[in-house]
Amino acid sequence: MEPIRSYASQEIEQQTSPIEPQKKPKSKKRKVWVPGLLLLTPILLFIFGFFVIPMLYILYLSFISTDNLGGVEAVYSIKNYTQLFSDSYYLSSLWLTVKISLYSVLVALFLGYPVALTMAKSSARIRGYITLLIVSPLLVSIVVRNFGWYLLLLPNGTINQTLMALGIIDAPLKLLFSEIGVVIGLSNAYLPFMILSIVASLYNIDPSLDKAGAILGASPFRRFFSITLPLSIPGIVSGCILVFSLSMSAYVTPALMGGANVPVMPVVIYDQINNLLHWTFGSALSYILLATTVISVAVFTRAFEKGKFKEVFR
């Protein structure tokens, strides 16, 4: 029943940390770093050449404005960025992306927290099995998982037939090619990340706190809301950030589960780049999407770190 990380093991960790400075002289013998840099050269060149430079290249492209025929109109213009605000289509797409991502976060949080709590309270063996069950689907291609949802969400699919057989609904719900379908697909795909984030912070809670609460007569309900939940907020926050960022930039799931009915930003960007060949505008939209994600995450984190529960982040 106890979380696996015992108080004793925490003590050992605390004891080992002061020893670390003494280790320093040992590593000083290896202060020659030229061979290390040689080992790093291939990977550094590769990442610079095929990641850093391409990312900077599209940032540069995003400041080139073109006319309708694709000819260069002006270099170093912010027209691609201001176009977002002049056309409500892009703004509403951005808002739709944020909304769908928030719904996915909420679904993942409400389904994920009980799993994380169950994992923290289980034996190491059970926890291993649960980890395997929730992580393995991440290693199967997203198109396959989306196809499974397609079968379930069809107008005459499993979910609609079950609901109709139970008499809950009279006519099939529009689950596929709708916002609901996209939220289901995204929350399903990223739920494991939410669980793993929360579990990590639940392990760090000192079990003697819960025991103290029980001895002092607090009910399990009270102990959960006064001890476990507040102390697991860092895990909740990092899980929410992870699911939010992943949902904001997901392309495949919205394309397959929502199609043209749910034009989230990644779908719009893909269309601009691959179908309309508006490369410079597509680049600008990419950076707008990145910036929106980063800013939302920063605001969200700050609100929690400055808020009522700021102590738990230390």
Add this chain to the structure above:
Amino acid sequence: MKTFGGLRVAVAVLAIIYILIPLIVVIPASFTSANYPSFPAEGFSLQWYAKILERPEFLEAFLNSAKFAALAALFSVIFGTLGALGIAKYDIPGKSYITALLTSPLSVPQLVLGIALLMYFTPMMLAGTSTGFLIAHIVICIPYVMRLVLTGLSGFDYNLERAAAILGANPLTVFMKVTLPLIGSAAISGGLFAFLTSFDNVTVSLFMVSPEMRTLPIEIFSQMQDAYNPIVASVSSVVIFISVLLIVILEKIQGVGKVFGGSHHTNG
């Protein structure tokens, strides 16, 4: 107290079913005898498996996926293992920045990475080529290999290497007989994980494929966008089978949880 714990376990079981159900329904659906995909399947037949063999594009796509995933795994393991050794073994100035840089492709949305590489490759004549495809896949595999090998190296005792050197082994022998066997399992699981990452990838691949060079997930993706056909179910079942096989091996070597455990990236 009972109801509180009971509710928790009930929702947890529901959530785990929720995670697994899209994969569970695909396999029975692939045995349908009908001409449209459905779950539960209607009747039983293996016709949709036989039809895969009649469609050369699926076979070709599968071979492409396997070939490029193997190559991407090989290159990312070589680059990643060398790099991780350099970081773990030597006191390189700013090594935390270097690690952050090398794992940063995870923090950029794959959509944006795909776009960036497409635009970068086009003037270089690499867009739509197999070289471009391979480079893109190495970029997405490198962070995972780096992380796995760095974790594997964290418990590495460099005294063993020194002992071997003192006993007269030359640097190559030390590497082959001491270093490699000790970090081998981390490198192998890094390679397997890289293989799966590349084999499964859709988003980056979408920008890298050409009509002549397509992969299995791309083939499934376009089938799903055009007309739904039960062949998607049988092809998907084959993908699930391959993934499960690799997951079992990965679990035996390293533990699948470790790949995602700890401080996970913010793939935003």
